[in-house]
Amino acid sequence: MTVTTDWAFAPEAYDTPDASALRRDYYDEVASRYWKRPATTAEIDEGLTNDGVGQLVPPTGQFLVGRYGGEPAACGGVLLLDAGRAELTRVYVRPPYRSSGGAALLLRGLEDAARALGAHRAVLNTRLDLVEARALYTRHGYAEIPAYCEGPYMDIWYGREL
Template sequence: MAPEAFDSPDASALRREYYDEVASRYWKRPATVEEIDQGLDGDGVEQLTPPTGQFAVGRYGDKAAACGGVLMLDDERAELTRVYMRPAFRGRKGAGLLMEILESEARQLGARRMVLNTRLDLIEARTLYVRHGYAEIPAYCSGPYMEIWYGKEL
């Protein structure tokens, strides 16, 4: 797991797969290429570079397996975003390593607290967050795909 440019070939492929999975689950049908392109267009990923954030890619051997980002919301809070593990690599403890590196990157950017929002139907993600010490918090933002919020002191 290491910081990597959000637009590297591996990071771009992982971001597309992430959006495809969450959109397809939400719509209860496969997302089209055009829908994925629209969802990624103007999504603010360029903010996931220091000093406003960081993006990371995790590898299993030489294969890109996971990604995630942190976005500084203010001087002390970072938001966990775009956390994704390719299905073929799930269940191998890589998600925990991804969480550790993202929290470390957030601390290096000055964050003392990590927050995130997600949907109720993303059970695997919610389970991961709780397993890593995140607890439900009041909403800190709003949007169409935000149904539950979590936070953790770093």
């Protein structure tokens, strides 16, 4: 577990009430930004159905929840792609907790989880409109890489050695 004065990050099952609420908030934000309108409850439910989160458990992955002052405020997952690479996914900090240092700590916790799974490289994909996320990744040493996967909501891919 990574701890600072106000932040604490720890592995947590993706389906606990706190983790589920964080995953819903994550999907609501990224879908709403993509569609340029608020996502509906039905759209959020559909997006979370069969989204592969079940793989974010050892030995194939890990899901982390971050708490700020004890309140659930952030989440993210690591998915082992092969013997050396792990993908960071669902990286999210609730808006009221942004600019508190939590995103950097979440990245560090996810990278530690990736190392624990045996990875020596972290990769991720995101969209061009998620400029804050892209700035976070590059600020922490992630560089643009060739696409390692494809999908409708992927515009740019990043990686870094762990």
